[in-house]
Amino acid sequence: MTMSKGNGVLIKLGVVAVPILILLVWQVSSNLFSYLFLPTPLKTFSVLKAGLGWSGWLLSDLKDTLIELAVGYLFAVVLGLAAGFVLGVNRLLREVAEPFVLNIYAIPKVTLFPIFLFIFGLGMESKIAFGFFHGIFPIIILTMGAIKDIKNIYLKVGRSFRLNPLQVFKEIVFPSTLPSVMTGLRLGFNLSFIGVILGEMAASKSGLGYALMKSEGAFYMEKIICIVGVLAVIAIAINYLYYAVEGRLGRAHGRQGLQY
Amino acid sequence: MKRARKITIARWSVLVGCAGCLEMIARTGVIRRSTLAPVSEIVLTLWKSFLPGGIQARLLNDSSMAANFFMTFGEILLSFSFAVLIGFPVGILLWKCKTLARILSPYLVSYYAIPVFALYPIIVGVFGIGLLSITFMGWLFAIVAIIINTATGFDEVDKRIYPKVGKSLRLSRWRIFLWIYVPAATPYIFTGLKLGFIYSIIGVIASEFILSTKGLGHLVRFSYSAFETEIMYASMVLIVIMAVLVNSVLMRIEAWLYGRQAK
Numbered sequence: 001m002t003m004s005k006g007n008g009v010l011i012k013l014g015v016v017a018v019p020i021l022i023l024l025v026w027q028v029s030s031n032l033f034s035y036l037f038l039p040t041p042l043k044t045f046s047v048l049k050a051g052l053g054w055s056g057w058l059l060s061d062l063k064d065t066l067i068e069l070a071v072g073y074l075f076a077v078v079l080g081l082a083a084g085f086v087l088g089v090n091r092l093l094r095e096v097a098e099p100f101v102l103n104i105y106a107i108p109k110v111t112l113f114p115i116f117l118f119i120f121g122l123g124m125e126s127k128i129a130f131g132f133f134h135g136i137f138p139i140i141i142l143t144m145g146a147i148k149d150i151k152n153i154y155l156k157v158g159r160s161f162r163l164n165p166l167q168v169f170k171e172i173v174f175p176s177t178l179p180s181v182m183t184g185l186r187l188g189f190n191l192s193f194i195g196v197i198l199g200e201m202a203a204s205k206s207g208l209g210y211a212l213m214k215s216e217g218a219f220y221m222e223k224i225i226c227i228v229g230v231l232a233v234i235a236i237a238i239n240y241l242y243y244a245v246e247g248r249l250g251r252a253h254g255r256q257g258l259q260y
Numbered sequence: 261m262k263r264a265r266k267i268t269i270a271r272w273s274v275l276v277g278c279a280g281c282l283e284m285i286a287r288t289g290v291i292r293r294s295t296l297a298p299v300s301e302i303v304l305t306l307w308k309s310f311l312p313g314g315i316q317a318r319l320l321n322d323s324s325m326a327a328n329f330f331m332t333f334g335e336i337l338l339s340f341s342f343a344v345l346i347g348f349p350v351g352i353l354l355w356k357c358k359t360l361a362r363i364l365s366p367y368l369v370s371y372y373a374i375p376v377f378a379l380y381p382i383i384v385g386v387f388g389i390g391l392l393s394i395t396f397m398g399w400l401f402a403i404v405a406i407i408i409n410t411a412t413g414f415d416e417v418d419k420r421i422y423p424k425v426g427k428s429l430r431l432s433r434w435r436i437f438l439w440i441y442v443p444a445a446t447p448y449i450f451t452g453l454k455l456g457f458i459y460s461i462i463g464v465i466a467s468e469f470i471l472s473t474k475g476l477g478h479l480v481r482f483s484y485s486a487f488e489t490e491i492m493y494a495s496m497v498l499i500v501i502m503a504v505l506v507n508s509v510l511m512r513i514e515a516w517l518y519g520r521q522a523k
Binding site (some may be wrong): 007010011014015017037075092095096099100102103106107108110111114117118125165168190193194197198201208209212213215216219221224225227228231232235236238239240244 | 267270271274295359360362363364366367369370372373374375376377378379380381382384385416458461462465469470471476477480484492495496499500502503505506507508511
């Protein structure tokens with residue numbers, strides 16, 4: 001896409017202007033509309049600083065959330081890739097399982113949370129399992145699709161070179177499925193994150209979601225905004241990491257990178 | 261055709277087999293009744309709960325399962341309608357105004373990465389507990405999918421040929437938009453609507469589950485804490501059936517739209 005230089009500068013300015021605009025609106029509305037009980041940005045930042053400082057109020061909950069997220073997501077990645085691979089290779093299994101997988105992906109899984117509480121209790125285990133349950137489906141769906149869509153001609157070339165199964169996987173399956181699989185892993189991460197936070201908000205004894213609901217009960221708006229901010233920063237940072245990899249893979253394979 | 265029928269039979273056997281296993285486990289008492297109700301009783305409870313006066317009034321404070329269902333469905337429809345009403349024009353605006361689209365693109369990209377439900381306590385702080393907060397949450401979760409898919413859909417329309425056809429037919433700009441761009445972008449836009457509707461369902465029910473006083477999501481949460489296991493499972497089943505029905509119908513329409521355009 002060609003663009004004049006002036007336009008490019010305008011866009012960069014605009015991108016920077018959005019958060020400044022939000023801060024401004026926040027400042028103004030916290031001053032004007034007292035009935036919203038909105039704290040000023042400055043006050044919120046001081047609460048955030050206290051929370052992230054030495055033995056701050058945020059740290060132990062942040063640690064628990066990150067542990068739950070990491071373990072749940074790890075399980076989702078390993079089992080999701082394995083299941084996606086099996087379903088991608090085996091046509092019969094795929095055709096039987098596909099509607100189940102697609103529909104479970106679309107239902108509001110939060111209503112099933114009591115079942116996780118029955119099985120795993122109120123502790124971190126239920127949040128780990130819930131994060132896993134949210135994250136695994138996009139990974140299965142995209143891995144399955146990627147394996148299914150490997151062009152037959154690649155496999156024929158492999159056969160004519162007499163590649164052994166390991167070589168077929170390394171030279172053909174892995175590179176041609178990687179872009180899709182990366183997208184699946186990113187979406188899986190996002191949903192695992194939502195699962196963990198929802199679980200903590202619904203019933204928990206620790207974690208950022210729990211801290212959110214506790215602050216809600218105490219009407220501690222500064223803390224609520226801080227927690228939302230921390231969650232957003234974590235999510236965006238990890239996603240940009242994935243986007244960087246996806247973009248590079250997309251270019252390497254001569255495909256257009258994701259626009260959104 | 262024979263294969264397709266076999267697959268369908270296999271799918272239903274998996275479903276019935278799972279239900280049968282759960283029924284057996286619950287009936288033999290391997291898992292306590294307070295944890296797992298037999299499937300047959302869940303279905304019976306669900307059926308009875310829709311009859312007038314069929315469900316314990318003390319649990320639902322004189323509103324039936326049906327009332328909670330319509331409450332939830334109403335919130336979903338309301339949040340989805342507002343998401344379309346605002347998301348669609350904003351999507352067109354982003355398509356028409358490339359500078360704005362490029363400014364907002366990093367924020368739109370990150371939107372679904374953030375656990376949006378974390379905003380719910382702020383929204384409750386502003387609007388209070390109730391219909392307004394829940395509908396707003398559903399709207400917030402749905403709108404960005406509609407914006408993104410509308411903008412992308414119009415963007416993907418072939419700009420070299422389609423508008424020229426319109427011009428050679430001497431159509432006005434409005435008619436080129438309505439008769440050429442909208443039909444060409446329909447599959448994409450529909451994908452946005454499908455995602456938007458599913459996200460509305462998820463947003464509304466999750467909000468009800470976390471903090472509310474009415475609706476199906478609340479009913480699951482409340483009957484869980486009240487040890488009313490059968491009613492809890494019955495409302496879960498109702499939510500799952502609703503979501504699966506909506507999802508299947510929307511997926512069918514979507515497949516039909518894409519298939520029609522491919523021809």
